[in-house]
Amino acid sequence: MSDCKEIVLLKCGELVLKGLNRASFEDAMIKNARRRLEGLGKFHIWKSQSTVYVEPLSPEIRMEEAVERLSTVFGIAALCPARVVPKDWEAIRAAAPDYLARDLGAAKTFKVNAKRSDKSFPMKSPEICRELGGLLLERFPHLRVDVEHPQVTVTVEIRERDAYIHKDQLPGAGGIPVGTGGKAALLLSGGIDSPVAGYMMAKRGLELIAVHFASPPYTSDRARQKVVSLAERLLPYTGRIRLFVVPFTRLQEQLRDKGPEDYFTLLMRRAMMRVAEAIALREGCQGLITGESVGQVASQTIQALSVTDCVTALPVLRPAIGLDKSEIVAIARKIDTFETSILPYEDCCTVFTPRHPKTRPRPAEVARIEEAMGLDPALLEQAAAEAELIVLTQRGMDR
Ligand code: ATP
Numbered sequence: 233m234s235d236c237k238e239i240v241l242l243k244c245g246e247l248v249l250k251g252l253n254r255a256s257f258e259d260a261m262i263k264n265a266r267r268r269l270e271g272l273g274k275f276h277i278w279k280s281q282s283t284v285y286v287e288p289l290s291p292e293i294r295m296e297e298a299v300e301r302l303s304t305v306f307g308i309a310a311l312c313p314a315r316v317v318p319k320d321w322e323a324i325r326a327a328a329p330d331y332l333a334r335d336l337g338a339a340k341t342f343k344v345n346a347k348r349s350d351k352s353f354p355m356k357s358p359e360i361c362r363e364l365g366g367l368l369l370e371r372f373p374h375l376r377v378d379v380e381h382p383q384v385t386v387t388v389e390i391r392e393r394d395a396y397i398h399k400d401q402l403p404g405a406g407g408i409p410v411g412t413g414g415k416a417a418l419l420l421s422g423g424i425d426s427p428v429a430g431y432m433m434a435k436r437g438l439e440l441i442a443v444h445f446a447s448p449p450y451t452s453d454r455a456r457q458k459v460v461s462l463a464e465r466l467l468p469y470t471g472r473i474r475l476f477v478v479p480f481t482r483l484q485e486q487l488r489d490k491g492p493e494d495y496f497t498l499l500m501r502r503a504m505m506r507v508a509e510a511i512a513l514r515e516g517c518q519g520l521i522t523g524e525s526v527g528q529v530a531s532q533t534i535q536a537l538s539v540t541d542c543v544t545a546l547p548v549l550r551p552a553i554g555l556d557k558s559e560i561v562a563i564a565r566k567i568d569t570f571e572t573s574i575l576p577y578e579d580c581c582t583v584f585t586p587r588h589p590k591t592r593p594r595p596a597e598v599a600r601i602e603e604a605m606g607l608d609p610a611l612l613e614q615a616a617a618e619a620e621l622i623v624l625t626q627r628g629m630d631r
């Protein structure tokens with residue numbers, strides 16, 4: 233263990249607030265981190281005093297890649313690459329300058345911080361700071377010590393087993409570990425908003441499945457493929473996603489032929505909710521997620537939202553509800569879904585769009601229209617039953 237290797241320390245953010253549940257949250261985060269590192273090589277991962285240690289078990293493992301992968305795991309507030317050295321002052325002074333060369337070479341100011349949880353170590357913290365600070369100033373004469381606002385903070389930690397030399401910590405993905413908050417079905421279109429909504433709810437600990445409505449031949453295979461690509465882009469954050477592609481053409485045609493034109497979008501959205509609910513319940517989900525935002529389009533007035541909400545008993549989570557489009561776009565760029573979302577393929581929501589959609593519908597009125605249409609409920613069941621399942625994992629795609 234003490235052979236000067238680089239490891240990564242993970243700081244659990246909000247997890248520490250979880251009282252007695254803390255251990256199970258940490259374990260879930262570790263399980264997700266382990267999955268995320270799959271294929272990179274073998275790691276030993278353990279926790280001690282609210283820090284999780286990720287240690288590579290072979291020298292070939294690319295630790296920069298490991299850090300990058302771990303930076304999308306929810307529940308990690310910060311990541312801190314560190315060099316493990318024997319608990320011996322000579323070993324620390326021999327290792328520190330080379331390990332820190334790149335960071336200190338590019339900085340103007342620095343400071344050294346020391347933490348000594350092993351009180352039997354012969355030097356006290358101020359002495360470690362003074363000695364190491366002096367050594368680094370000798371090796372990097374362009375540097376200046378700035379204890380208030382250093383560009384680089386070097387931390388030396390003397391722990392039970394080993395000593396660690398840390399670089400500055402990097403921001404983690406934050407949030408809470410996926411899977412600890414239950415499971416929900418994301419209604420995933422090819423647009424900008426719904427992938428962002430999925431990311432936001434995964435960040436709050438929800439495991440996701442995705443439901444996409446496709447209406448061939450009105451919607452193309454490329455539009456469908458775009459949705460698969462969007463779901464794949466969420467995988468670094470969410471882990472495995474079971475994506476259901478619902479054949480929606482017959483239902484949409486029936487709604488167009490039998491219902492009043494200005495209610496078409498509302499009728500269609502209610503049908504989507506019902507089919508999504510059936511799939512969600514079958515898959516053990518406790519909620520639905522959409523990318524809606526109040527006032528964005530006619531079907532997203534508060535009245536229209538209540539008309540769609542009331543057909544499902546599941547809570548409909550709309551994390552983008554109060555965001556401006558520009559705020560949603562900023563998140564889409566950050567999670568790298570934006571460029572895919574703006575590819576110009578049609579969605580089933582843009583098929584048969586009414587010229588004058590109802591913006592202030594009343595639930596009772598819409599229910600009456602539905603009843604008068606006499607739509608066969610088996611059509612909804614059939615759409616849910618015939619949905620095609622695509623299982624998306626970091627390693628590939630199974631049907
Ligand atoms: P987005 O960018 O997410 O497509 P939008 O502003 O285009 O949002 P709408 O097309 O009205 O909004 O859709 C609102 C929400 O309904 C979407 O965020 C998504 O959750 C869901 N939705 C729309 N079309 C589909 C679809 N074809 N399959 C599954 N869900 C959909």
Ligand code: MG
Pocket residue numbers: 421422423424579581
């Ligand atoms: Mg859309």
